[in-house]
Amino acid sequence: MMGLLVLCLFAAVFNYISASTEVCTNSLLPGAKGDQGEIGEEGDQGKLGKNGPPGLPGVPGETGLEGEVGHTGKMGRIGDKGDKGDTGLEGPSGLKGKPGTTCDCGRYRKVVGQLDVNVGKLRNAVKFVKNVILGLKETEEGYYLLVKEPKRFREASMNCKLRGGTLAMPKTSNTNRLMADYVSQAGLTRVYIGVQAQSRDTDGASSYVYADSSPLQGFAAWSQEEELNSRSPSTNSSCVELLSTGTWGHVECEATMFFICEFPKSRRRGGGAGGGGRGIPA
DSSP states (O other), X not given: OHXXXXXXXXXXXXXXXXXXXXXXXXXXXXXXXXOOOOOOOOOXXXXXXXXXXXXXXXXXXXXXXXXXXXXXXXXXXXXXXXXXXXXXXXOOOOOOOOOOOOOOHHHHHHHHHHHHHHHHHHHHHHHHIIIIISOOEEOSSEEEEEEEXXXXXXXXHHHHHHTTSEEOXXXXXXXXXXXHXXXXXXXXXEEEEEEEEEEEOTTSOEEEEETTSOBOOSOOOBOXXXXXXXXXXXXXXXXXXXXXXXXXXXXXXXXXXXXXXXXXXXXXXXXXXXXXXXOXXX
């Protein structure tokens, strides 16, 4: 009976709580807005922020004052040559000169005539030195000197170069005849000349060149027998000798004999081949 009474009381309390619109909670509700507080003190400066985007260009400022003159710069390169200017006006005539002295033409003509005589004597003296003392032979192209020193072909060629010339090269019949007479008048029978076999062609024939490396063209003084041998000479007979008869012959390059050197004349402007050369051979 007692348990039933307690149960009924609990059910009545439960229904009362369920029907109530107010809910009891433990949270605090905010109160009314208070009055504004006093302004606090200024805080510390904050960190520098990132750069912002560039602004729009400003309005151009006013022109400043003219500055001082700067230092002088380096000189520039020379410009191109300009066009020729117009001819200027003719200047005034100069003052009249003083009268000249009377010319003693007779005396000057006598001096000039004496100079011509002296030049002629000097030419004869030089010719005497070349032809008599040195024993040179002369043509329009050059001088020829017979060297009476027995040497091999290579030594003879070097000796002529040391004297300022080359081994003689008879390129014409007249020059060949002069050299042959030169040899004969000296009481000799043969001398070296500047001709030598150079190489063999594809058919086995040899080609000959002068001492200045120019090929034999237009003239050669081989005898009939030597003409045949010249097409295919032996290895040791590739050098050439000039006989006193004017013919050429093959000879061994190691043979020792006398030789003739050639000294070409130098050409003067407007003066042809006359006079002057490389000097008297040593």
